[in-house]
Amino acid sequence: MRIAPPLIGLLLSLATLPALAGARPAEVPQLLQSPDELSRLVISRDRDAPNACNVEVRLGEQVLVPVPLGESITLELPPGEHSVLLSIEPGGYCADIAxxxxxxxxxxxxxTRYFQLVYQDDALFLAPQD
Structure with missing residues (x-):
């Protein structure tokens, strides 16, 4: 009796299933934090700021959020050290401010950490709030 080659391959793969059943899958890093581990970063902007241009907040290379005058944003982040880049949103009147x-x-x-976005003496920075 002659068995077709695809059928032989199927039979051989079925024969190896019991050996694979005990094998553990490769560890997959947990990319999402549980809600209990997440922290909050709240950034507010004073209505009396000397510059009405929106400020962009970038965390690492991932999040870019504009913060308009008098508004605040809340970001949920994993705990740890985060690099924050602040810049004036380009466009219109604000295009000339680099x-x-x-x-x-x-x-x-x-x-939860609270920060005030401060524009003072041609400097842009986050000041911790209590």
Whole structure:
């Protein structure tokens, strides 16, 4: 009796299933944090700021959020150290203002940190709030 080659391959693969059943799959890194581990970063902007241009907030290379005058944003982040880049949103009246600043923020697990976005003496930075 002659067995077709595709059928032989199928039979051989079925014969190896018990050996594979005990094999563990490769570890997959957990990319998403559980809600209990996430922290919050709240950035507010004073209505009396000397510049009405929107400020862009970039965390690492991932999040780019504009913060308009008098508004605030809340970001949920994993705990740890985060690099924050602040810059004036280009466009219109604000296109001529080439101002940016980078700083680092440490966020503890399951905590909320509050910062005020400050534009003062041609400097742009986040000031911690209590």
């Amino acid at each position: 101002l940016s600043n980078s700083q680092s923020i440490l966020i503890e697990p399951a905590s």
